[in-house]
Structures are given as structure tokens and as C-alpha cells.
Amino acid sequence: MATKRITSIDVANLAGVSVAAVSRAFTPGASIAPATKKRVLEAASTLGYQPNVIARSLNKRSSQLVGLLMSGWNNFGYVDVLRLLSERLEAHGYEVMLKSVLDREKIGEYVGQMLQYQVAALVVVSEVLPAAVAADCTLRGLPTVLVNRIGRGTGSCAVSVDGTNLGNSIADFLIERRHRRIALLRGRADIDYVDDVMNAIKERTATSGSCEVIADLDGVLGYEAGRRCISELFSRAETPDGVFCSYDHTAIGVMDGARIDLGLSIPEDLSVIGNGDRAPASWGAHELTTVGYPRDEVVEKAVHILLSRLEDPDLEPETALLKTDLVIRASTREKSV
């Protein structure tokens, strides 16, 4: 037999007050005498009472739930983002409702389901909201923030990395170290900030006079793909002396392919740059030069954007592009000798 659930009525009876008083005792900043508040709280704790958040949400027409739509689980260190996001949100008194994106076409449905739970806000990791869905969210006054995507033109708030700035840094780095033929390897072609990176590299090298991008391949994601790809690149007439990969694991595959399969020396014959600064990048076997991902700032910024819009729903959409730093290790040539 399930123990009878205790409600505010029970607490009110025990404390000898009205249910409203109980409610007030649990509402921060409500006008209630310290004495009665104390009495209510004591009664509550002896009964083991906890307010029913569902009932509260019903008449407040809003919950303390934040919907978190997660994609790109395997890529990158986005799980860190997920963890940090959940931790920060909880610290601010919100709970997270997690949904995985299984089918990109169904993002509208996913959002709809979260809406049924009266979520107070929405975080979308590694995915862009379709324009119609984004518009619906703004209409409902639902604060929304994209993480790791920019979502240009959808009107969503976004937190991502400054791809153009990053691309310029990488290009300068490679040019300065006398590279001449660069290959660009990425997983998918349609990720906005990666586009920015790659375009910046292309433009900056093109104007250098000494260096150019000789290949820009997509569909290359992960160790195996990287390892296969570098062999393919070296079977062409024109071979690269520098490779930038959109993901560390790809870069490590490139390194192993170059060394093990092609017998090349890194960085003498080929410089390799990764992205993400995942754990293996720092390990002794590869010492990969890569791009750090500012997890903490990304999350901090995303949470900040959300909270400020929760307070003032009329704020304009905001896109924050964070700076990243190159972590220079041994997989790239020295500056000069």
C-alpha cells in the first residue's frame, strides 16, 4: 500500500494555519511572519512534506524545467557541455529535461513535446532550430539558445566559437611556418561555424601568395576516416604539407596514417592540426597541435543568456562568438630554424 501522499493541507492542519500560509512559507520573498514561517517549515519537515512542483507549475503556467535538446553526442567534447549545462542550470534552481535528437527532421516534434511540459526555456546543443520552430518559440516568449551553432537568420540566441577569427589564426600560423599546400578535412559540410573557419583559412591563404588550400573535403570524421583520407590525399599529384581537421580524432587518424601507412615524418613532412583538444591530443604518442574549446565560457554564456531572458523576455536575440586558442604541440613544424 502506497503511503498517503502529504499535501499542503496536512501541513496546514498540523501547523494550525491555512494552506495559503504553507504556500507562502515555500515561496521566497512572500509576505509571511517569520514565526509562522518557522512553524510551517517545522510541520513540513516532521511530515516530510515537499511542495508538489507539478501543481505549482499548473497555475503558474510555467515550470522550472529547461528543455535541453542534444545532438552531436559522439563528436567533440559536447558531453562536457551537457554536464556543465545541467550543473549550472541546477545551481540556478532549474531542472533539465533532456531529449536526444534521433532524427533531425523531427526537431519540431521534440520541441513540441518539451513545450507540453511547460519548459521555461530551451537549449539546443549542436543543432539549429528550423525557422518555423524558432519563430514559434519567439512567439511564445520562450527563451532559446543554440550552443555550438549560430543559426543565422533564425532569430535564435546563440553561443559558439568565432570561426572567422579561428580560421585566420590557423592560416597565419601555417603561413608563418612556411607551409605551402593545405588540406582541410571536416565531418559535415553544413555546420555554420566550421564553414566560417574553413572560409577564413581559404581566404587568408589565398591572399598570402605563398600558401594555398589544395583540398577541402567533407565526410571525413573520426580516426578511421582520417587515416584513410591521408593516404588518398598522398596518392594525388599535389600533396599537402599541412592538414587542418575539424576534429581531433580525425587528426590523430591522419597522423597515424601518415606515419604508419605512408612512412612520413611529422611534422617534418606534414603538419597536422586538430580541433577540440580532446584528451588523446595531449598524450605522448601524438602531441597534437589543436584548438582548445572554451567549454566553461560557452556554458557560462549560454546560461547567462537564458537567465537574462527569463527575467526580461523582450531582450533582443544575441549571438556570442567566443575566442579560441591554438594549443601548440609537436605535430606542427617549428617557426624557423
Place this chain on the structure above:
Amino acid sequence: MATKRITSIDVANLAGVSVAAVSRAFTPGASIAPATKKRVLEAASTLGYQPNVIARSLNKRSSQLVGLLMSGWNNFGYVDVLRLLSERLEAHGYEVMLKSVLDREKIGEYVGQMLQYQVAALVVVSEVLPAAVAADCTLRGLPTVLVNRIGRGTGSCAVSVDGTNLGNSIADFLIERRHRRIALLRGRADIDYVDDVMNAIKERTATSGSCEVIADLDGVLGYEAGRRCISELFSRAETPDGVFCSYDHTAIGVMDGARIDLGLSIPEDLSVIGNGDRAPASWGAHELTTVGYPRDEVVEKAVHILLSRLEDPDLEPETALLKTDLVIRASTREKSV
């Protein structure tokens, strides 16, 4: 101005029926004429109506939320478990409410907060519920399943790996390949199934006559720790010829430490076995022999346990210990020559 929210009343009016009919139209298996159901559904879709799950939860006194308490984010591939768990649960019509364990002492609080949301069930990843909390859950008839922990004596359901079986396999494998002095490296000392593994290795080697465990260290977790640790071990009088690490990254650190810092050959001088079969284990630079983690079966089993208890709350607690397989690569000696 926020658009007026549409409720079952609006739909009822448009369809020319009562709110009860609307409710029935959205309740699977309710007694409603197909014709009226169709009319209601049409009205609902023209209005863009979706039932308010919060209101439903209130009078059903239960939501479709499953609380997911997550720990051990960084270790292992438990994020895969998280992803799969969320995907499977969603497939069965449940939503997941995610909470991170920041402070192990506060697990009771975390559970309490989830309870406020009337969660229908609880999943706890990489953590054990304190006995009092576990008892409270059974009292409330809240199905609970531990993942990656056994939680002996707490009465919770659990899905984990069969540590004793695994330990025996590892011991047999090492003995068969003529290892004599084994070192055991793990992160924390208090994880039940890792205890089982280590104990089994100790016992089995002890009775072999040819092989023994010469070190069992805890606090060794991750690449750096593993790399440091192997040097320390080789500064002792008695050095190991085989190492088992509770985590792949530790094992890779051991390999790099042995090769780079100590100039040893693997597997000639030292065999290394990891655990988890994380991506880097299969890469060319290490080719680590390791233990696969049956993510899919773990999740499948956990979800099954949950769903069956959601149907019949009176089922007895169940513990499922899954078998794991050794993935043999090049970091361990050949059988014989």
C-alpha cells in the same frame, strides 16, 4: 503579447463536444466513437492544440518523467549510456529529467527534487543510493535501477557487469600467457563491481602457483596518473610483467610511460590491459587489449527492468550482471611461441 494558450475547452468548442470528449480523444483506449474522435483531432490540429502534460500529471498523480541521476561523467563511456538511455526511454514515451551528482552526500536531496516532479521512475548511473533513500523509493513504489553499480543490500534493482567473471577471464588470460607478477590499477577503491574484478584476479592468480598480484593501487585514474604510476612501480624491487587498469586512459598512460619514460617494449617486457574499449584503445599507436563494455545490453536491460516495474510495481528487486568480452590487441603477449 503572448498568444492565448489553447486548452481542451477551445478544442471542445470548435468540435462541438465536451471537454471530456477531448480528453478521451487523447487517451489511448478510451471509449469514444471513431467519428467524434476524428472531429476532435481535427479541431485540435487546426488550433494547434497539445494536451498540457502538467495538468494531466496533476490529477494522474504521476508524470511520464523518468529521473536520471548521472555521475561518473568523465570516466568511461558512460555518456553513451546516458544517450542510449534517453533514446530508449523516449521511444517508450517517457521523458528524462537529468540531474548531475555534484556532491555524493546530497544524493538524497537530488532524489527529493526529482520526486517533486512526480517522476515515474529513477535511473541512477555510476552511483549507489544511500540505504535510507533506497528504502524511501521502495516505500513510494518508485521503480529504481542502478546502472554500473550493484548496490548490494540496498534493495535497488541494478544492471552492471559481472566483475567476478571478468576477473577470472583476465586472470586466466594472464596466467595462460605466462605472466608472473601482476599490478592492478584503479581509480577509486569503493566501486563494487571493480572490487569484484580485482578480487577475482587476486584469488585466481593466488591459486595458480605461477602468477601473483604484486600491487593493487587505487587513486590511479587517467593518462597522467597511469604514466606516473608505471615509473613508480618499476622503481620497486619487484616489477610487474602485466598490468590491468580499471580504465583505458590509465592503461594508455601506462603504455606511454613504459615505452617513452622507461624504454620498455610492449608487450615483450610488459603486457597492459585496459577496460572500457574507448576509441583510442583501437588506434594504431597503442592497440590496447581491453575489456568491451556492453553499452547496448546494459541500457536495454535497465530500461526493461524499469518498464516491467512500471507495469507491475510489486516485482522483486532484480540485479542483472552482464558478461563482458576481452578485446585482444597488441598490448599483450602472445600465447606461446
Place this chain on the structure above:
DNA sequence: CTGTTAGCGCATTCAC
């Protein structure tokens, strides 16, 4: 500062 009243949106009795 406090109690009373009236819903939040829905699912469930019960009559019909």
C-alpha cells in the same frame, strides 16, 4: 500579515 475564494487544464467519476 493572514485566511478565504477561485481557478490553473485535465481525467475521472457518474448519470444519461
Place this chain on the structure above:
DNA sequence: GTGAATGCGCTAACAG
């Protein structure tokens, strides 16, 4: 098979 009434547990608006 359907509609009218009732209440889930709580907060908000109102008097006092």
C-alpha cells in the same frame, strides 16, 4: 458513447 460535475495540489487575488 457522451456530457456535467468534481477534484488533483497549489498559487493568486482579494478582503480583512
